[in-house]
Amino acid sequence: MDLNEILRVRREKLDTLKKEGRNPFDMTRFDREYTAKELLDNFDKFQDKEVSLAGRIMAKRIMGKASFCHIQDGLERIQLYVRVDELGEDSYSEFKKYDIGDIVGITGLTFVTHMGEKSIRVKSMVLLTKSLQPLPEKFHGLKDMDLRYRQRYVDLIVNPEVKSVFITRAKIIKAIREYMSNLGYLEVETPVLHNQATNANARPFCTHQNTLDIDMYLRIELELNLKKLIVGGLDKIFEIGKVFRNEGMDTRHNPEFTLMEFYEAYGDLYTMMDRAEQIYCYVADNVLGTRQIDFQGQIINLESPWRRLTMIEAVKEYSGVDFDSFTLDDEAAKKAAKEKNVHVESHWNWGMILNAFFEEYVEKNLIQPTFIYQYPIEISPLAKRNKDKPHLTERFEFFILASEMGNAFSELNDPVDQKERLIAQAKSKFGEYEFTIDEDFINALEIGMPPTGGMGLGVERMIMLFTNSSSIRDVMFFPTMKPESNG
């Protein structure tokens, strides 16, 4: 064994305890009355009362016959004052052997130190878990991003702000559920394993079911199954679930992420615009208590109404090119693209080039919440056509911090038009990966889906905004990592 001194000493301490019949791993239970947070928040009520609590030793200051240490439980850190004359010679010398990282249970009296810190004067202490590895340094914490993601449990112990991000994450998702439930939405769950790779321009993950001996796909969206439920008469539904996209990874994309989709029968994209504003404001009010959010020094104002621009208006404003002046003229669009240095492929048409202009000139400017609506039909196969402009759709996306935060439309419910558009999309994807049409979805539309508004929200993007996080990896406990090689 080539263990270094720190590891060796801790193992020897454990061996000694085992030999003396006091193996800490034999402990099964410790009845703690309070958490550190409960004690600290209501400290006056406990003045000079005996309490019990448990936690991990995070710092130790031994001063001969008396010592201070800090223990940390789920939410807070509290100071212990340990004296030999209160604990007894044997227990006190045991305590001196405890290491930072060990987990102890204690009883003691609350008191305030001369320096004014709320503390516990310990009457008894028992070792509940022996830590065999050293924790990172108390002052700098764990900084190495690779280690923080791979050993998130250590990150959570030593970097308190990390825990706070994930507590906020949980509050956000709880608030979303509350809001949807208050509006009469039913939460549903649909399968993660799909038989077909359908819809959405994203490559799927493939897997295999052994009993049926069939290839299956991890879902890349929730959309088609939820719309089938709308057909089935569940008029207001939402799902919050993991989806999987086999695409690039960066600070805004992780291969698996949490998507929320919701559908409301008899609503349309304007209903969905209201919902987007309302959800963000409800979460802001309930989680942060303000609708002005400080993100890396920029103040994001979530107060509704948000700015609403058609894609054509937005492109005109930020690039100076008016696509209304050459509607559906592919050659004029290509000429404009050349003049404005927008990269286009030879087979692209007016709508695709409009979208390219949007991505090149507009998206990066959309810092404050902004709805962009009337997307071109070529890139919106599941949205209804605009009645007056059939080359555009009743679709919007909304942007905050130049990032797409959600995507919504008046759902296309014409089964004939839908099938044609899915076939067109499938053809355009031919050869890239296997892509098929969900005939059952078409069948459902033939049974009849009411006019419906639907939206998808990237939950991590929202959490990033609310937790001031610049990377999606900072709001996921275990982001996707390459396996460590043996070098």
Added chain:
RNA sequence: GGGACAUUAGCUCAGGCGGUAGAGCACUUGACUUUUAAUCAAGGUGUCCGGAGUUCGAGUCUCCGAUGUCUCACCA
């Protein structure tokens, strides 16, 4: 996929022109009964990310590879 940067003790980091590796925390021993990044004294940390090359000699220079961070590209 391209580019830049990083990788040295358990952690955070320093290592000038190529000459057998350094600090703080943590750890061990001792002192200390209100400290809080406790203090004081003493002690030893190591596959310098991996591999190859240049060299009398490589943590340092060159090449190949690994992982990460940022960034560009791709991506509803």
